Amino acid sequence: MVDEKIEEAKAALRIKAHAARAALPQADRADAAHAVTQHFFEHIPLVASDIVAAYWRIRDELDCQPILVRLMDSNQTVVLPVVIGAEEPLDLRVWEQGASLYEAGFGTLAPAELAPRAEPDIVLMPLLGFDKQGTRLGYGGGYYDRTLARMSKKPKLIGLAFAAQELDAIPREAHDVPLDAIVTEDGVRHFGPSA
Structure with missing residues (x-):
């Protein structure tokens, strides 16, 4: 059941978050992506058998391509998401x-259908x-809610963002x-019981 008040609050926060991200100077974006890559590999434990789901940046999202390249160069298994339907995972x-x-909709790239x-x-x-509790505003x-709900195991969820995308609540x-x-150009913040 959808809570209309929560949905309205989230819609307002999306507008605010979009504006904050769009306002970031172009010159700072590459530096931020580089810093996020460094923080990710220094502070997020990976083992060789880990399968990492990443994404291909759209619009003004933080570019995680430097992370993707480094994962691929180290032979880490990487999966990329494809939207196959409006109500599908x-x-x-x-x-x-x-x-x-290949083009996978929404300006993203993904492996072929036979992958x-x-x-x-x-x-x-x-x-x-x-926010500071680890709540993600998508x-x-x-799409991610449906995907996570269908998984047989709970993966570690790592948000990638600019520090300016932090909201109060x-x-x-x-x-x-x-x-x-969450990994930003300012560092890594862990959430939950082991934080």
Whole structure:
């Protein structure tokens, strides 16, 4: 059941978060992506067997391509999401070394339809905003919510964002799974019982 008051509050926060992200100077974006990459590899534990779900940046999202390149160069298994329908979970396709990427809607790129699928151990999540409790404000389509609900295991959820995307508080509904950590150009913040 949808709580209309919460949805209205989230819609207002999305407008605010979009504006904050769009206002960031272009010159600072590459530096931020570089810093986020450094913080990610220094502070997020990875083992060789981990499958990492990443994303291909759209619009003015933080560019995680430097993380993707480094994961691929180290032979880490990487999956990229594909939207296959408005009410469907994301299709997580393995990006194999040397395989081409194709237009996958919304300005993203992804492996071909025949690529293998895999369930990730770590999910790098794009977002519009986050708060100090680890609540993630997405775009409102529910794709990650549906995808996480169908997984047989709970992966570590790592948000990637600019520090300017932090909001005071985001209402959290039952289906909103909190982040385990957020990585910004300012560093890494862990959430939850082990934080």
